[in-house]
Amino acid sequence: MLSLDQALAHYAQLKALPTQQSLALEDAHCRVLATDLTSTLDLPPMRQSAMDGYAVHASDLRHATTQPVELPVTQSIAAGDTPRPLPAGQCARIFTGAPLPDGADSVEIQENVHADATRAVFTQTVQSGRHVRQRGEEVQAGQVLLHAGQRLNAARLSIAAGAGHAQVPCRAQSRVAIIVSGSELVAPGSERGPAQIFESNGSFLAHFVRDQGARVSRLTRCPDDPAQLSACVGAALDDCDMLLISGGASVGDHDHSRAACQANAVHELFWKVAQKPGKPLSFGRGPDGQAVFVLPGNPASVYACAMLHVRIALAHLCGVTAPAPLHAKLTQPVSGDQRRTRLLRVCVAADASGQLTARPLPHQASHMTSNLASANALARIEAGQDWPAGHIVSCWLNTDLG
Numbered sequence: 001m002l003s004l005d006q007a008l009a010h011y012a013q014l015k016a017l018p019t020q021q022s023l024a025l026e027d028a029h030c031r032v033l034a035t036d037l038t039s040t041l042d043l044p045p046m047r048q049s050a051m052d053g054y055a056v057h058a059s060d061l062r063h064a065t066t067q068p069v070e071l072p073v074t075q076s077i078a079a080g081d082t083p084r085p086l087p088a089g090q091c092a093r094i095f096t097g098a099p100l101p102d103g104a105d106s107v108e109i110q111e112n113v114h115a116d117a118t119r120a121v122f123t124q125t126v127q128s129g130r131h132v133r134q135r136g137e138e139v140q141a142g143q144v145l146l147h148a149g150q151r152l153n154a155a156r157l158s159i160a161a162g163a164g165h166a167q168v169p170c171r172a173q174s175r176v177a178i179i180v181s182g183s184e185l186v187a188p189g190s191e192r193g194p195a196q197i198f199e200s201n202g203s204f205l206a207h208f209v210r211d212q213g214a215r216v217s218r219l220t221r222c223p224d225d226p227a228q229l230s231a232c233v234g235a236a237l238d239d240c241d242m243l244l245i246s247g248g249a250s251v252g253d254h255d256h257s258r259a260a261c262q263a264n265a266v267h268e269l270f271w272k273v274a275q276k277p278g279k280p281l282s283f284g285r286g287p288d289g290q291a292v293f294v295l296p297g298n299p300a301s302v303y304a305c306a307m308l309h310v311r312i313a314l315a316h317l318c319g320v321t322a323p324a325p326l327h328a329k330l331t332q333p334v335s336g337d338q339r340r341t342r343l344l345r346v347c348v349a350a351d352a353s354g355q356l357t358a359r360p361l362p363h364q365a366s367h368m369t370s371n372l373a374s375a376n377a378l379a380r381i382e383a384g385q386d387w388p389a390g391h392i393v394s395c396w397l398n399t400d401l402g
């Protein structure tokens with residue numbers, strides 16, 4: 001049996017898919033950037049007013065506090081207009097985002113000015129540069145704004161748009177095939193016999209895969225039948241980069257998933273990890289290098305194996321940084337398992353002093369999942385340890401921070 005760390009170390013062998021494609025911004029959500037993205041222009045691209053008011057030469061107003069200064073308003077500049085140069089002794093009506101006319105060096109907000117359409121009276125001095133956004137003050141043309149390997153969320157896509165990109169270079173999307181095995185399973189909503197249960201791992205895995213920015217290439221349900229399972233595995237391997245099989249990972253007479261993989265030339269690299277839940281996890285490589293997981297069918301085992309093992313493996317396949325644990329303080333004592341690392345479903349939150357805490361949730365058995373409604377992390381409890389409240393534990397959050 002492998003230790004958890006030995007198992008996780010295996011996924012570094014998975015290399016990001018070499019192919020990339022240029023995608024329109026609207027199609028790139030959740031995809032992974034293939035190369036650094038630079039700005040096509042300075043940002044802001046011109047000197048702009050930051051406020052609604054009057055563009056002036058600050059030197060014209062240097063005595064305005066002792067003696068009000070009246071200036072003619074010689075132009076009005078809205079965002080998108082091209083202004084004329086502003087001679088000294090004049091001011092320009094100007095609005096937020098509008099280009100500053102040459103000559104002007106500052107903007108007085110309209111609340112401080114008595115004005116009509118042709119004349120404006122100033123009673124305060126203004127500092128040169130006041131309420132002016134300088135060209136390139138944030139970003140220079142050619143500057144790297146987004147880095148290869150970053151997942152494109154809404155905010156990052158808006159950066160790409162603001163920097164002038166209609167398309168972004170993205171890594172090819174990983175295709176993940178899912179097989180859900182089990183003769184006792186019926187689809188939610190359908191008629192259920194007394195010994196049957198509603199199938200939930202398929203839905204979880206499909207949404208989980210999409211959350212990671214990968215594509216579900218197929219989702220197949222299969223009874224515990226060796227021949228049918230072997231055929232399903234063969235078909236799934238034809239169009240996937242990763243195969244996830246739920247159930248049939250253990251040693252019972254009806255557990256055929258590993259044999260079905262073997263029959264399809266999957267080379268198993270490990271079976272059984274010293275973790276709880278999820279011990280009978282198997283990982284191997286298909287004939288074309290596909291990453292193949294057989295996930296122990298208990299729903300909480302599928303959850304823990306997906307959140308940790310599959311997520312790290314997919315991060316390598318997608319070319320994004322693998323999730324790293326953060327540290328939080330246990331809110332109550334926890335006992336470790338004798339031999340296996342426990343992966344405890346916890347709720348991580350900040351306490352009043354700002355320190356992160358991990359609150360272990362009830363119902364931790366591997367067939368129980370009701371606590372996933374509030375779990376936002378898996379805490380790692382080492383084998384043979386009894387940890388008091390306040391002990392600092394490693395926690396993998398459900399969602400990536402970066």
Ligand SMILES: Nc1nc2c(c(=O)[nH]1)N[C@H]1C(S)=C(S)[C@@H](COP(=O)(O)OP(=O)(O)OC[C@H]3O[C@@H](n4cnc5c(N)ncnc54)[C@H](O)[C@@H]3O)O[C@H]1N2
Pocket residue numbers: 180181182184185197198199200201202246247248249250251252255277278279280295296297298299301366367
């Ligand atoms: N003699 C032993 N028995 C078991 C061992 C062992 O070491 N020796 N390991 C146990 C552990 S640990 C786990 S975990 C399970 C894993 O078993 P399988 O991967 O073979 O999973 P199944 O038998 O197919 O299912 C287990 C459990 O989960 C339910 N299930 C399965 N699929 C779904 C689904 N899609 N949706 C909802 N529920 C599902 C299934 O009905 C079973 O109750 O093996 C132990 N046994």
Ligand code: MOO
Pocket residue numbers: 275276277278279280296298300301366
């Ligand atoms: O490893 Mo199993 O998931 O504990 O029940």
